[in-house]
Amino acid sequence: MTADSAQSLARLAAERVDHRFKGLPPDADGLTVAELAGQRRNLFTGGFATPVLALSAERLEHNLKLMETYVARHGLAFAPHGKTSMAPQLFQRQIEHGAWGITLAVPHQVRVARAFGTRRVFLANELVDAAALRWIAAELEADPDFELVCYVDSVRGVELMDAALRDAGATRPVDVVVELAAGEGARTGVRTETECAAVADAVAGTRTLRLVGVAGYEGEVPKADTERVTAWLRRLVALAADFDRAGRFAGLDEIVVSAGGSAWFDAVAEVFAAIPELSLPVLKLLRSGAYVSHDDGHYRKLTPFNRVPEEGALEPAFRLWTQVVSRPSAEQAFVNAGKRDAAYDLDLPFAQVIRRDGTERPATGVSVTALSDQHAWLATTPEADLEVGDWIGLGLSHPCTSFDKWQLIPVAEADGTVVDYVRTFF
Numbered sequence: 001m002t003a004d005s006a007q008s009l010a011r012l013a014a015e016r017v018d019h020r021f022k023g024l025p026p027d028a029d030g031l032t033v034a035e036l037a038g039q040r041r042n043l044f045t046g047g048f049a050t051p052v053l054a055l056s057a058e059r060l061e062h063n064l065k066l067m068e069t070y071v072a073r074h075g076l077a078f079a080p081h082g083k084t085s086m087a088p089q090l091f092q093r094q095i096e097h098g099a100w101g102i103t104l105a106v107p108h109q110v111r112v113a114r115a116f117g118t119r120r121v122f123l124a125n126e127l128v129d130a131a132a133l134r135w136i137a138a139e140l141e142a143d144p145d146f147e148l149v150c151y152v153d154s155v156r157g158v159e160l161m162d163a164a165l166r167d168a169g170a171t172r173p174v175d176v177v178v179e180l181a182a183g184e185g186a187r188t189g190v191r192t193e194t195e196c197a198a199v200a201d202a203v204a205g206t207r208t209l210r211l212v213g214v215a216g217y218e219g220e221v222p223k224a225d226t227e228r229v230t231a232w233l234r235r236l237v238a239l240a241a242d243f244d245r246a247g248r249f250a251g252l253d254e255i256v257v258s259a260g261g262s263a264w265f266d267a268v269a270e271v272f273a274a275i276p277e278l279s280l281p282v283l284k285l286l287r288s289g290a291y292v293s294h295d296d297g298h299y300r301k302l303t304p305f306n307r308v309p310e311e312g313a314l315e316p317a318f319r320l321w322t323q324v325v326s327r328p329s330a331e332q333a334f335v336n337a338g339k340r341d342a343a344y345d346l347d348l349p350f351a352q353v354i355r356r357d358g359t360e361r362p363a364t365g366v367s368v369t370a371l372s373d374q375h376a377w378l379a380t381t382p383e384a385d386l387e388v389g390d391w392i393g394l395g396l397s398h399p400c401t402s403f404d405k406w407q408l409i410p411v412a413e414a415d416g417t418v419v420d421y422v423r424t425f426f
Helices: 004-013 035-038 057-073 089-098 107-115 130-142 155-166 191-204 226-245 265-273 298-300
Strands: 052-056 103-105 120-126 149-154 176-181 209-215 255-259 283-285 318-329 333-337 350-356 359-362 367-369 376-380 393-396 407-412 417-422
Touching: 004 035, 004 089, 035 417, 052 057, 052 376, 057 407, 089 103, 089 107, 089 417, 103 107, 103 130, 107 120, 107 130, 130 155, 130 176, 149 191, 149 209, 155 176, 155 191, 155 209, 176 191, 176 255, 191 209, 209 226, 226 255, 255 265, 255 359, 265 283, 350 367, 359 417
Parallel strands: 052 407, 103 120, 120 149, 149 176, 176 209, 209 255, 255 283
Antiparallel strands: 052 318, 318 333, 318 393, 333 376, 350 359, 350 393, 367 376, 407 417
16 A cells, blocks of 8 residues: 555544534534444344444455455456445455455546545546546656556547647556457447557557557446357457557557456456467456445356355345335335445345344244335235334345445444444445
């Protein structure tokens, strides 16, 4: 950790707790985050108000260590996608666990990362906003240690980037990778190898951009399965080799080849292991981000560790604690958390455990059927033992839309002791 990073993170710990941060104890108002963490309050008895989202300290650390070990075992560099958490404290922990840098998607996210001392950023998007490019140019000029790699996916985009950087008086070129689309009808990226070459030619015709590799996102492969994803990854590797044979990477120290969301990183590892020898060393850069918290739904089903269980298993680290506020019938109940609190874009939350009088048990016979803004609708079967006032712990699907609803998230040990608070910036 650099001195600047440490100072920036220390400022987070000095922030005062108040009404901005939902779920925290009302009697903590005015304390700093560090002071509140130092009290080691219990999530269930220390004055926290429902709903409150918590991260498991043990599971968070497990996931960080597991991916650190995985990428090292497979000879990969790692730039986890920071859009998942937008939490500089977690960025720092990911870097301490061996990450090369942090992947981001939009200029605001890069500004957050830079404010907290992140030295390497992979921007997985084409950046054509002139104001943002002026800021990037200034950051690169002011800090020789700052490294940024950005997508390009069109000749027009290259022209816009070049014009904005020239107008800004950029002194350092912006490193770019040509984004290969995952197929027809996929999201962004260049559709054909011929068009990729045209984009690379456009980059070569500028003084403000430097081509350093190729990249893409295999999660957008239409009707993705192992065979289709592997075929696309081989196209990506072949594109890098073609560019290298054409001399497009002359003068570099390494060639960047990057892919890898949270659903197919096993395929990425396999194909990248077979990258042929090129004229320069290859930075095989994986970008999976959801692993940091994992989840109880979408990624629990899709994680590659299901296919390679011998490599380990991620653990869901989130739990949203709610309270039963209405029990109008034997078949129905309502808790006080809804769309403002819980991810719901991929799956509804999952009722996992019930707490009553300090005792925790499985939420047998309880399921979430719908969400209102501030309520979850629960269906209850005859075996459900549920009363007004009970706490219910909900599992969540899709980390990216869980983090973004909470600005300050307690990190709790297994017995409920809160040992830290994670600040997010969305």
